[in-house]
Amino acid sequence: MTAERYNPRESEAKWQAVWEARKTFQTSNEDPRPKYYVLEMFPYPSGRIHMGHVRNYAMGDVVARYKRARGFNVLHPMGWDAFGMPAENAAMQNKSHPARWTYTNIDTMRGQLKSMGLSLDWSREVATCDPSYYRHQQKMFLDFLSAGLVDRKKSKVNWDPVDHTVLANEQVIDGRGWRSGAIVEQRELTQWFLKISKYSQELLDGLDTLDRWPEKVRLMQRNWIGKSEGLLVRFEVAAATAPAGLTELEIFTTRPDTLFGAKFMAIAPDHPMAAAVAAGNPELKAFIEECRRGGTSVVALETAEKMGFNTGVRVQHPFDPDWLLPVYVANFILMEYGTGAIFGCPAHDQRDLDFVNKYGLGNTPVVCPAEVHPANFKITDVAYDGDGRMINSRFLDGMSVPEAKEEVSRRLESSVWGDRPRARRQVNFKLRDWGISRQRYWGCPIPVIHCDACGVVPVPEKDLPVQLPDDVTFDQPGNALERHPSWKFVKCPSCSHDARRETDTMDTFVDSSWYFARFTDPWNKDTPTTRSAVDHWLPVDQYIGGIEHAILHLLYSRFFTRAMRITGHCEVSEPFRGLFTQGMVVHETYRAQDGAWLTPNEVKFSSDAAGRRAFSLATSAEVQIGPSEKMSKSKRNTVDPDDIIGTFGADTARWFMLSDSPPERDVAWTEEGVQGSARYVQQLWRLVHDLAGVAAPIGTRPLSAMTAEATAIRKAAHTHLMHVQENIERLRFNTAIAEIRKFSNTLLSLLSNAEAAPDDASRAAYREAADILVCMFAPMMPHLAEECWAVLGYSSPVSESAWPVLDMSLTKNDMISLPIQINGKKRADLTIDADADDAAVQSATLKLEAVQKALEGKAVRKIIVVPKRIVNVVVA
RNA sequence: GCGGACGUGGCGGAAUUGGUAGACGCAAGGGACUUAAAAUCCCUCGGGACUCCCGUACGGGUUCGAUUCCCGUCGUCCGCACCA
Numbered sequence A: 001m002t003a004e005r006y007n008p009r010e011s012e013a014k015w016q017a018v019w020e021a022r023k024t025f026q027t028s029n030e031d032p033r034p035k036y037y038v039l040e041m042f043p044y045p046s047g048r049i050h051m052g053h054v055r056n057y058a059m060g061d062v063v064a065r066y067k068r069a070r071g072f073n074v075l076h077p078m079g080w081d082a083f084g085m086p087a088e089n090a091a092m093q094n095k096s097h098p099a100r101w102t103y104t105n106i107d108t109m110r111g112q113l114k115s116m117g118l119s120l121d122w123s124r125e126v127a128t129c130d131p132s133y134y135r136h137q138q139k140m141f142l143d144f145l146s147a148g149l150v151d152r153k154k155s156k157v158n159w160d161p162v163d164h165t166v167l168a169n170e171q172v173i174d175g176r177g178w179r180s181g182a183i184v185e186q187r188e189l190t191q192w193f194l195k196i197s198k199y200s201q202e203l204l205d206g207l208d209t210l211d212r213w214p215e216k217v218r219l220m221q222r223n224w225i226g227k228s229e230g231l232l233v234r235f236e237v238a239a240a241t242a243p244a245g246l247t248e249l250e251i252f253t254t255r256p257d258t259l260f261g262a263k264f265m266a267i268a269p270d271h272p273m274a275a276a277v278a279a280g281n282p283e284l285k286a287f288i289e290e291c292r293r294g295g296t297s298v299v300a301l302e303t304a305e306k307m308g309f310n311t312g313v314r315v316q317h318p319f320d321p322d323w324l325l326p327v328y329v330a331n332f333i334l335m336e337y338g339t340g341a342i343f344g345c346p347a348h349d350q351r352d353l354d355f356v357n358k359y360g361l362g363n364t365p366v367v368c369p370a371e372v373h374p375a376n377f378k379i380t381d382v383a384y385d386g387d388g389r390m391i392n393s394r395f396l397d398g399m400s401v402p403e404a405k406e407e408v409s410r411r412l413e414s415s416v417w418g419d420r421p422r423a424r425r426q427v428n429f430k431l432r433d434w435g436i437s438r439q440r441y442w443g444c445p446i447p448v449i450h451c452d453a454c455g456v457v458p459v460p461e462k463d464l465p466v467q468l469p470d471d472v473t474f475d476q477p478g479n480a481l482e483r484h485p486s487w488k489f490v491k492c493p494s495c496s497h498d499a500r501r502e503t504d505t506m507d508t509f510v511d512s513s514w515y516f517a518r519f520t521d522p523w524n525k526d527t528p529t530t531r532s533a534v535d536h537w538l539p540v541d542q543y544i545g546g547i548e549h550a551i552l553h554l555l556y557s558r559f560f561t562r563a564m565r566i567t568g569h570c571e572v573s574e575p576f577r578g579l580f581t582q583g584m585v586v587h588e589t590y591r592a593q594d595g596a597w598l599t600p601n602e603v604k605f606s607s608d609a610a611g612r613r614a615f616s617l618a619t620s621a622e623v624q625i626g627p628s629e630k631m632s633k634s635k636r637n638t639v640d641p642d643d644i645i646g647t648f649g650a651d652t653a654r655w656f657m658l659s660d661s662p663p664e665r666d667v668a669w670t671e672e673g674v675q676g677s678a679r680y681v682q683q684l685w686r687l688v689h690d691l692a693g694v695a696a697p698i699g700t701r702p703l704s705a706m707t708a709e710a711t712a713i714r715k716a717a718h719t720h721l722m723h724v725q726e727n728i729e730r731l732r733f734n735t736a737i738a739e740i741r742k743f744s745n746t747l748l749s750l751l752s753n754a755e756a757a758p759d760d761a762s763r764a765a766y767r768e769a770a771d772i773l774v775c776m777f778a779p780m781m782p783h784l785a786e787e788c789w790a791v792l793g794y795s796s797p798v799s800e801s802a803w804p805v806l807d808m809s810l811t812k813n814d815m816i817s818l819p820i821q822i823n824g825k826k827r828a829d830l831t832i833d834a835d836a837d838d839a840a841v842q843s844a845t846l847k848l849e850a851v852q853k854a855l856e857g858k859a860v861r862k863i864i865v866v867p868k869r870i871v872n873v874v875v876a
Numbered sequence B: 001g002c003g004g005a006c007g008u009g010g011c012g013g014a015a016u017u018g019g020u021a022g023a024c025g026c027a028a029g030g031g032a033c034u035u036a037a038a039a040u041c042c043c044u045c046g047g048g049a050c051u052c053c054c055g056u057a058c059g060g061g062u063u064c065g066a067u068u069c070c071c072g073u074c075g076u077c078c079g080c081a082c083c084a
Helices: A008-022 A051-069 A085-094 A098-115 A131-146 A196-207 A215-225 A256-261 A272-278 A282-293 A298-303 A350-359 A401-414 A531-537 A552-566 A641-648 A650-659 A671-694 A708-729 A733-753 A760-777 A782-791 A838-847 A849-855
Strands: A035-040 A073-075 A150-160 A165-167 A185-194 A227-236 A248-253 A264-267 A308-317 A320-330 A341-344 A423-429 A448-451 A455-458 A489-491 A498-501 A542-546 A579-582 A585-591 A603-608 A611-616 A622-630 A815-822 A825-833 A860-866 A870-875
Touching: A008 A098, A008 A650, A008 A782, A035 A051, A035 A531, A051 A073, A051 A542, A051 A579, A051 A585, A051 A641, A051 A650, A051 A708, A085 A098, A098 A641, A131 A150, A131 A455, A131 A552, A185 A552, A196 A215, A196 A227, A196 A423, A196 A552, A215 A552, A215 A579, A227 A256, A227 A308, A227 A401, A248 A264, A248 A341, A256 A401, A264 A308, A264 A350, A272 A282, A272 A308, A272 A320, A282 A308, A282 A320, A308 A350, A320 A350, A341 A350, A401 A423, A611 A622, A641 A650, A641 A671, A650 A671, A650 A733, A650 A782, A671 A733, A671 A760, A671 A782, A708 A733, A708 A760, A733 A760, A760 A782, A815 A849, A825 A838, A825 A849, A838 A849, A838 A860, A838 A870, A849 A870
Parallel strands: A035 A073, A035 A542, A264 A320, A542 A579, A815 A870
Antiparallel strands: A150 A165, A150 A185, A227 A248, A227 A423, A264 A341, A308 A320, A448 A455, A448 A498, A489 A498, A585 A622, A603 A611, A815 A825, A860 A870
């Protein structure tokens, strides 16, 4: 049978319309089949989709379509993470409104996603900037508030004085605002916080249950939560040196065993004791100012030298009232961690060692490694933080580190000074509360009202949503809500006097912390979730997205889900049962002589045995081919999904995205690779026509009387079906694709090598094989599969058909071929009955000519038979 | 500095988790068809002294057998970063 070339442009549009008309991918919450929730991280509507989206959604769609075919009721929704700064920046530039920019982008991107042929339930689409979404977020905020999960407190923030907003730490680059370039100031602002740190331990423990998450992500979250167990110790201030009213200094340490190696105390510049001393000491005051200017940006911290200022205050060693330690204000002590004060043990802490070496305070080693004699153990530039026995430590001498920790803790806990013990054990976490206040317009308003008489008053539920006003201007930086003429002026809901709305909006990470729950019933107007729906669907069975969200989004969502559970909005604690983090899409870079970057469209290539060269289309000058890097506007190495889909079709783009690299690794987008995929589309198209020409009619069962050819066809079909299934289940799309290609190669050669017209047994087998082939690639190339399915005679879509039933008996062979090794080197092959026992395999091995030859004159020491794998003959 | 991952042909990668290294594809070379091009089809494709030997970054080890496990070295990438 001859076939026209497959025309993706026509077919793709046609089948997308069919799916939409038949509501093929709409999911009912009432469907009794087992549920499967597949979710890809929803996009920010920045304007157009990029190749990273194509990869992400192609993967999710394979899983969704596969699971649907396997009989699951699949939920596969899509929405928009639609609040955020870029919309305001665009509004400022274009003198328009963020909503207009956002919704225009959403329309464009929705169209692009639809052109990919994704099996999404578009009836559940949500946009976080829509009041029908954020009203529920406000409700939950109020629920969290009354459940004690929200805090309002002063905190130090990065303040951009040009953009008039708080910046996240990630948005501060070299101490400057990432957009404005202005030097970032540290400001104390009163901010709203979600009390995530209260759940540190629970979030840590929960990681152990997430066995279908990448180990890497779990480790990153573990480190981020940063649990450490230690001791809070109260040091008595020497009365003569005590600044006003301060009689003690409390520190946190994880190394109480090293207490006898202490040389100094250090406190943070913001520590109350520093302030107390500075009050009468202008020099210290200046030093503290300098530390503050140093900033908290990563770079500032990295390059900052250890600096200290001796306050003159002295404290007593807890085990020796006559041993006085000087108290320094030091720039490397953080007020936010522990108590903002430490004791310095230079011998066993690099940071402390650097400090004493600068200020000449010396060091005393107190932990001696096993292989060194204590008398010879000296510390100069490198602190020792390993194991060993205690030395120079009075009653601790000779103990191991854990023993010494325990002994110190025990003694100080039972030693009372004042009316309290000198020390208590404490667990500390690095995880800080989540500051969600943003001084921006385009975000979810925080639903509270400030009243001079009543304080902070929650907006009554009946007044939700607190909606963003439309009449705002973006002709100046800062928060448009703040300067709106009337929006913030309201009456206090409690006393009816004049009051003011909160003008801060929520961090957009709040929006994305529960969208997966909203998808389960986005139609509910009254409450954020419908318990029957959310409890049925959650957790998400397979979540797919970029590694860049390993901490923030995924940790916030895990916390938010717990908060929703506590406030009765859902049952689960962990939102994502399975997580997969896919790699980036990278592309070669092209650079002209003058240093200008060229896009892939501006370059032509020539290649021969000597290599591959690139030339500018415009000037014909040779351009340099640079390494593959993440697609970026600055390097101009981007490829537009619309162009690819327009030229090759969505199926080709999807297939190539999935075929070339393991999904967790970066994939290099290449023109040649895409063309290879496009060739394969046509190859499959021809193959299916050829198969249709020889296949028995639909519904023909494989015959019981099998010929050799029919057996070969059926075995190939079921063996490859088994492998494709396994590989899709494990998200190994690249190897699944290799199996499909192997199968189609096998069918091609069976068809072309057939000497006579196929008999009835073969025709029945070809029918089965053709059906299996199309079902196999349908998750990756759904449009082509539909068209092929029709060629095979089916009248309803393959997207609505069940996955083929695997017959395991056909994946096993009666005869197997075993490699025969002699002393670990392969020397022969043995074809033998698959269920021959070891003895039979051994004797057959020894009869082989090649083995006989290799054995000449040598004695067989032993024969190792690994059933169905390999035979190794060990000779002397 | 701390933590983690990785290192296989010209390239992307595969190898059933200790059992035939290089599946599948890309690129390249040769050939067929064609007036020609495209498309399609066939052959070759880790290296060599080619019935054999070498080869999975490098050096050791365990094992009948190591890309896989262990120790060390080198390199690349990622995360965290003065967290007491």
